[in-house]
Amino acid sequence: MQKEILLNNNITIPCIGNGPMIPEYNTNKFLKSNTPVAKLTKRAYNKFYGRHKVEANYIDAVAHSFQAGFKLLDYSSSYGDGSLIGKAIKKSHIERKDLFLTTRISNKAQREKTVRECLMEQLKGMGTDYVDLLMFHWPVTGYHLDTWQQMIKLYKEGYCRALGVANCHQHHLEEIFKTSDIIPAINQIEIHPLFTQKALIAYCQEHNIQVEAYTAIARMDDRLVRLPLLKEIARKYNKTIVQIVLRWHIQNGVIPVVRSLNKGRQIENISIFDFVLTDQEMAAIDSVNINSRLRYDPDNCDFSIL
Numbered sequence: 001m002q003k004e005i006l007l008n009n010n011i012t013i014p015c016i017g018n019g020p021m022i023p024e025y026n027t028n029k030f031l032k033s034n035t036p037v038a039k040l041t042k043r044a045y046n047k048f049y050g051r052h053k054v055e056a057n058y059i060d061a062v063a064h065s066f067q068a069g070f071k072l073l074d075y076s077s078s079y080g081d082g083s084l085i086g087k088a089i090k091k092s093h094i095e096r097k098d099l100f101l102t103t104r105i106s107n108k109a110q111r112e113k114t115v116r117e118c119l120m121e122q123l124k125g126m127g128t129d130y131v132d133l134l135m136f137h138w139p140v141t142g143y144h145l146d147t148w149q150q151m152i153k154l155y156k157e158g159y160c161r162a163l164g165v166a167n168c169h170q171h172h173l174e175e176i177f178k179t180s181d182i183i184p185a186i187n188q189i190e191i192h193p194l195f196t197q198k199a200l201i202a203y204c205q206e207h208n209i210q211v212e213a214y215t216a217i218a219r220m221d222d223r224l225v226r227l228p229l230l231k232e233i234a235r236k237y238n239k240t241i242v243q244i245v246l247r248w249h250i251q252n253g254v255i256p257v258v259r260s261l262n263k264g265r266q267i268e269n270i271s272i273f274d275f276v277l278t279d280q281e282m283a284a285i286d287s288v289n290i291n292s293r294l295r296y297d298p299d300n301c302d303f304s305i306l
Contacts, residue, residue: 003273005255007162008209009162009185011161011162013100013132013255015255016070016072016256016272017255017257018065018258018259018260019073019102019214019258020260020261022054023058060091061266062084062092063091063092064266066088070266071099072102073085074188074214075103077103077121077122078104078106081125083126089126089128099132103122103131105119107304115147115150115151116154123159133185133186134164135164135165135166136148136165136166138166138167139165139168139172145179148176148179149179162185164186164212166187166188168184169299183208185209186210186212186255187200189211189214190214190215191211191249192216192218192245193224193248194218194221194223194288194289195291195292195294198286201252210255211253212255212257215294216245216249216256220242221294223292225241230244230285233285239272239275243269244277246258247275247277251277251282
């Protein structure tokens with residue numbers, strides 16, 4: 001199986017991605033009464049020690065993901081400081097041209113109509129003059145169509161190699177089709193065996209829109225990871241349940257995005273190209289679907305908190 005997929009504007013994208021968010025950090029466990037650190041206020045420690053440690057670990061983990069084989073980085077302006085990505089790229093010693101960098105326009109930038117500023121800030125932080133894929137994070141009601149027009153301008157100016165969207169239902173895509181002759185190259189939506197979204201995937205494929213999956217392993221939901229079916233398939237191939245699910249995505253023509261900062265799991269997540277699920281196994285995993293959405297429904301959510 002090819003590890004790259006051709007998009008509708010004739011550029012290629014890796015068939016699996018990593019998109020780790022910057023974790024929150026907690027200083028309470030470090031502030032013990034019998035240490036000099038206790039003399040610092042929590043705020044001061046948080047500023048000068050806690051953040052530094054978390055950010056250093058994040059840079060190291062993202063750099064390791066590149067070295068482990070992940071070439072697609074899924075990022076967003078809402079995830080935090082983009083300069084950490086730039087530092088991770090430098091630490092990895094991977095050439096920029098060998099990476100596929102994605103970032104997204106935040107809901108806040110959509111509402112404030114600062115789409116260009118949002119991207120420029122991310123480019124500066126990442127230490128690059130373009131991203132491979134620019135998306136909007138959510139189809140914010142009343143704003144996403146204008147956002148798409150601003151993204152097209154940035155695309156035509158060369159600041160991104162492809163345009164995509166996220167969390168779009170069919171009607172969102174139809175609205176975009178009516179306002180632009182540029183069709184999104186990507187639609188990133190929630191997909192996992194508990195929520196397969198077959199109809200939306202088929203619609204995207206019909207219109208030559210590549211689908212990416214977030215929450216790709218269903219947040220390790222017990223209803224998934226405890227299934228005897230997946231345990232049996234995992235034993236057959238000497239793989240983990242996560243590897244089986246990721247392989248299921250790829251064989252369905254969907255690009256899974258995982259979000260791991262754990263180096264061991266990064267290697268595990270990328271080690272899915274040495275086996276192939278049978279048609280019967282694919283169908284069995286498809287049948288697990290219970291239409292259980294674990295994240296927000298773009299038709300029924302408060303965009304102001306996303």
